[in-house]
Amino acid sequence: MAAPNSTEHAPKRRKVRQDSGSVTIGGKVISVAGYLSSSSSKPKQAEASNLKSTPSNDSQEQPSQATPQQPPKSAPRERNETHSKSRNAGGAKENPLLKARRELPIWQHQDEIRTVVKRAGTDVIVIVGETGSGKSTQVPQFLYQEPWCKRHKVKLPGRQEEVYVGGMIAITQPRRVAATTLAQRVSIEAGTPLGKGRPDGLVGYSVRFDHQVPKGTRIKFLTEGTLLQELLRDPYLRQYSAVVIDEIHERSLDVDLLAGFLKQILFGDQTQRGGIPLKVIIMSATAEVGVIQEFFGRAAAEGREKGSNVELLRIKGRQFPVTILYEPRPVPDLQDALLKKIFKVHVEEPLPGDILAFLNGQEDIEAAQRLIEEYATTLASNVPKIVAVPLYGQLSIEAQSVAFRPAKTPRTRKVVLATNIAETSVTVPGVRYVIDCGKAKVKQYRPRLGMESLLAKPISKSSAVQRAGRAGREGPGKCFRLYTEDAFNSLQDSDLPEILRNDVLGAVLTMKARGIQDVMAFPLMDAPEPAAIEMALLHLHFLGALADDGTITAAGQTMARFPLSAPLGAVLLAAAGPEFDCVLEVIDAISCLTSGDDIFMHVHSEEGQEEVEAYRKDVQRREGDIITYLTTMQMYAAENSDRIDWCKKRKINIRNMKQALNIRRQLRGMCLKEKLLSEMPPPDPQPFTPLSPEKAESVIKCFLRGFAMRTAMLAPDGSFVTVHGKHVVAIHPSSVMHGQKKEAIMFLEHVYTNKNYAKKVSAIQATWIAEALGR
DNA sequence: GAGCACTGC
Numbered sequence: 161m162a163a164p165n166s167t168e169h170a171p172k173r174r175k176v177r178q179d180s181g182s183v184t185i186g187g188k189v190i191s192v193a194g195y196l197s198s199s200s201s202k203p204k205q206a207e208a209s210n211l212k213s214t215p216s217n218d219s220q221e222q223p224s225q226a227t228p229q230q231p232p233k234s235a236p237r238e239r240n241e242t243h244s245k246s247r248n249a250g251g252a253k254e255n256p257l258l259k260a261r262r263e264l265p266i267w268q269h270q271d272e273i274r275t276v277v278k279r280a281g282t283d284v285i286v287i288v289g290e291t292g293s294g295k296s297t298q299v300p301q302f303l304y305q306e307p308w309c310k311r312h313k314v315k316l317p318g319r320q321e322e323v324y325v326g327g328m329i330a331i332t333q334p335r336r337v338a339a340t341t342l343a344q345r346v347s348i349e350a351g352t353p354l355g356k357g358r359p360d361g362l363v364g365y366s367v368r369f370d371h372q373v374p375k376g377t378r379i380k381f382l383t384e385g386t387l388l389q390e391l392l393r394d395p396y397l398r399q400y401s402a403v404v405i406d407e408i409h410e411r412s413l414d415v416d417l418l419a420g421f422l423k424q425i426l427f428g429d430q431t432q433r434g435g436i437p438l439k440v441i442i443m444s445a446t447a448e449v450g451v452i453q454e455f456f457g458r459a460a461a462e463g464r465e466k467g468s469n470v471e472l473l474r475i476k477g478r479q480f481p482v483t484i485l486y487e488p489r490p491v492p493d494l495q496d497a498l499l500k501k502i503f504k505v506h507v508e509e510p511l512p513g514d515i516l517a518f519l520n521g522q523e524d525i526e527a528a529q530r531l532i533e534e535y536a537t538t539l540a541s542n543v544p545k546i547v548a549v550p551l552y553g554q555l556s557i558e559a560q561s562v563a564f565r566p567a568k569t570p571r572t573r574k575v576v577l578a579t580n581i582a583e584t585s586v587t588v589p590g591v592r593y594v595i596d597c598g599k600a601k602v603k604q605y606r607p608r609l610g611m612e613s614l615l616a617k618p619i620s621k622s623s624a625v626q627r628a629g630r631a632g633r634e635g636p637g638k639c640f641r642l643y644t645e646d647a648f649n650s651l652q653d654s655d656l657p658e659i660l661r662n663d664v665l666g667a668v669l670t671m672k673a674r675g676i677q678d679v680m681a682f683p684l685m686d687a688p689e690p691a692a693i694e695m696a697l698l699h700l701h702f703l704g705a706l707a708d709d710g711t712i713t714a715a716g717q718t719m720a721r722f723p724l725s726a727p728l729g730a731v732l733l734a735a736a737g738p739e740f741d742c743v744l745e746v747i748d749a750i751s752c753l754t755s756g757d758d759i760f761m762h763v764h765s766e767e768g769q770e771e772v773e774a775y776r777k778d779v780q781r782r783e784g785d786i787i788t789y790l791t792t793m794q795m796y797a798a799e800n801s802d803r804i805d806w807c808k809k810r811k812i813n814i815r816n817m818k819q820a821l822n823i824r825r826q827l828r829g830m831c832l833k834e835k836l837l838s839e840m841p842p843p844d845p846q847p848f849t850p851l852s853p854e855k856a857e858s859v860i861k862c863f864l865r866g867f868a869m870r871t872a873m874l875a876p877d878g879s880f881v882t883v884h885g886k887h888v889v890a891i892h893p894s895s896v897m898h899g900q901k902k903e904a905i906m907f908l909e910h911v912y913t914n915k916n917y918a919k920k921v922s923a924i925q926a927t928w929i930a931e932a933l934g935r
Numbered sequence: 936g937a938g939c940a941c942t943g944c
Contacts, residue, residue: 335942368944385944414943523938553940580940601940614939658942666944723944762938826944893937913939 257349264294266475270302276471277303277402277439283426284456284470286442286449290477291629295443296338296406297346300329303441304362304378309401314434325436326401328377332384334412336367343372343381350379368723369822384414385723391421391674392721396432402439409446409622410584411657411685417670420683423456446622447474448654455685480632482594486645494597495524497642499531505593505640506546506573513592513637514567514574516582518627520616521601525550525577532575544571551578551588554762563588580619583626587633594631594639596624598647604656605663607692609885610869611910618647622654657686664688665726668696669705672712673720703730703866718834723826724754727866732827734865736836740858743837745790745851747827748797749859752789753908753920755820758894759792761811775809780896783856784905784922786863788896790851793820798848860922864906864932871906871929872918880905880918883929889918897921904929 261267266289276285289295303309311327333339343365347354352361354372361374365381373380382390384405390397397403403422408415422440430437442452449472457470491497498517505515519525532548539546551563564586567574576588580600602617619627624641631637641648659667671679679693700706703726705716712720719729728750735746752759760776779795781787796817799806807814831837851859864871872880872889878901879888889910891898895918897905904926907918 383943385942389944410942412942521939526938554938584941603940721944756942890937898936911939913937915937917937 261294261298261349264298265289265292265477266294266298269473269475270298273299273302273473274306276473277441278306278308281469283437284440284442285473286444286452286456286470287473287475288444288447288449289475290479291445292478293475295475296331296333296342297349299441299443300331300379300404301346301350303402304329308437308439309378311401312434312436314436316434317431323398323434325398325434328400329379329402329404330387330397330400331379331381331404331406332387332415332418333381334384334407334410334415336370336383338407339365339367339381339383340370343379346379346381369826384412384418387418388414388421388670389721395674396425397438398433400438401436402441404441404443406443407445408442408452409444409448409654411655411659413658413662413667416657416659416685417667419452419455419685420671421674423683426456446625446654448622451685455683479629480634480636482628482632482637482639484628485638485640486648487641487643490644490647491642494599494642495528495531498528498595498597499535501595501640501642502532502546502575503535505595505638506575507543509593509638511544511571511573512590514576514588514590515593515595516576516578516588516591516630517595517597518580518582518600519577519597520599521579522550522552522554525552525579528577532577544573545569546573546575548575548577551576551582551586553579553581554757566590580623580627582630583623588630589634591630591633592635592637594627594637596627596639596641598624598641598643602655602661604661607663607689607695609887610695611887611912611916613912615913618651620652620655621648624648624651659684660686660688663696664692665696665699668693669700669716669720669726672700672706673717677711699869700726702869703727704733705730721834722830723823724750728754729866731862731866732831732836734862735859736831740862742855742858742862743831744828744841745855745859746862747824747831748793749786749790749863751820751824751827752793752817753786755816755823757813757816759789759813759816759820760894761813762894772809772811776811779810781851781856782896782923783853783860784897785895785920786860786908786922787851787856790859793824794851795848797821797824797844798846800845860906860924861928861932863908863922864924864928867906867908868929868932870908870910870918871904871924873904873926874901882910887916889916891921892917892919895919895921897923 266273273285273287287295287299309326309329312325313322314325315322331342333342343363344354347361347363350362352358352363352374354361354363354365354374359374360376362377363379363381364373364377365371366373366386367383368386387403390399405415405418405422408419422438425433425438426440440456442449442456444452453470453472487497498519502515502517517528519528529548529550532546536546536548545567547567547569549563551560563576563578574590576582576591578588582588598619599616600619600623601614603612603614605612628639628641631639668679671682676682679697680690697706697710700716701708701710703719705713705719705726707713715730715733718733719726722729722732724732732743732746732750734740735743779788779792781791792812796803796806796812803817804814806812807817828837828840832840869884870882872882875881880891881888889907891900891905892911900923902923904924905918906922906924908920909918911917911919
């Protein structure tokens, strides 16, 4: 399972060099002061008072894309210092690492944190720490040497041999980059840097495709998904003395499930951990922790005689004041209001100070960019110049990086036109003014329709605050909200958690696989509608994951172990059956389908499009998108001379293609272990032979076992009508099937934007649907 | 002939 050399494939685009003392990765500011000479670790507040950094003198500022911070060759050893009372040492030769740590706001709270966590009966601690407080790196280091964190040998009920319980602290992150980078950082601070070939160390990490857990690891960073997988094998988390849940305010689906499982462990059968308590530390960057406190507090009230045993600690961050300005009355035209505001700020506010504007999406951004460029040409020569830079996820990394660099010409104000990518994921340096249009595109699942919608909706108060905060990173700032104060007050406090916006199919399978019989009774901070859970149960039953009585089947258990959605798991299991026997082919297709964004990039210019289409002809197949993906993987794997050039010609995203290859290797390995494959296929490159039409039919029929509900028939008027629900769907223009008329289609995605679209489409025969449905 | 935030096993 481990892929030791896969760090090079880790996504890098979210890692943005912010200033000389820190980097921002996935919304997290990580100090790199310890890697640098001590002079660079001066406190931010001091810089602010005599702020003179103009965008143009920060020539070093750029996304550091391919350089994970390397530990210094002679990493300072402070293994024993970490926990000592060296705060009052203050010697002449102070360790720069320790100095940097000591300047973090959380450092002053370490005794308090230790005391509260140690206290008997306090099992849940909520720490609210603003960005830059240092909570992610320091909290585990404050705790791992505490007596309660020792490994114990205990006797468990019904077991002869003694087992170990505790000893490690788990700390979860929503994103892989954050988990690995934090582990690197903390491993250096703890005196045992990772990745130097040393067999032992205090700090490790475990994320998909990359596991580094040295012998003696006491602090382990994981992604939420990885800890959920560990729960399959270790339902009581016996490895751990404490679990730290970081960034809970993001309310990912995985973190909501984790919270439920932790609550069950906390207030369930303590004998299963040999009476050794599990400490739970919840960390949030936003103050809205009422739901969390109530969730764990209620547990305490139910499970114990006394009331709440949830402790709350608040730690200040480092943020400059931001003045909020509202519109006096609702604006009739957002785009128009936005442009006027940009020009007003540009003319009235001093330089330096760039503008960050939050817009709905690509379309609005491109339109605004054109209008600003038009306006810029009309500016008088004595007025500073203005330049508009787009920033959204679909842009290439190179195009995105422009937004992080200061404007090329002097006396120029940069206007970054961004989606909510700039709200949490990345930090744009140099911003003093934020313009917030008050909306964002949100994906929402409609369980009854079995489809998703992606529409612009008002943001939450919490989002609005977050957006405004982007103006106060480097000095006092201003935020112009293109809506009224009343409108702000009427916004929802926080965004809907993912569990209420997503299909809960996977979540229900996760619960069932971890022994939850009654999923409706599972403790959740926000429970989905019963109808959504019922739909998921029915769907899982159809997929063969649940038996008629609702218990999980062997197939369901296997599906839950795979890093795939439940329908794709069902497809893989079908492929292993003697009827189809096409596991390798299905893995090739699934690898491409699940490697992040589409591996086929969109081509903008028309002449470029023709050339790319000509090159793509050799991978495109008339059977549809699945067989096209499969062929792409097989040709890519067979390519022996220059894979990068091969991708470039076809406008295939190289990073996603490498990721697909990674997934393919992982799935092959897992299929071997799960006995879906009898032997490992020969290594690449193997000569390419086009898939026979018979094999292609088998592959598509396997996919029907997972997606029979996602099919549509050609109607007499030439439209497609879904078999379930009788909705009209159009084939999305990104599909190779676009514009074609076949008697029936199967699609893997169903999205409503301004039309009902079917994506990832394959041609099928009507009789196949009945076949798959009527098994 | 579309036009779309982010992430994870």
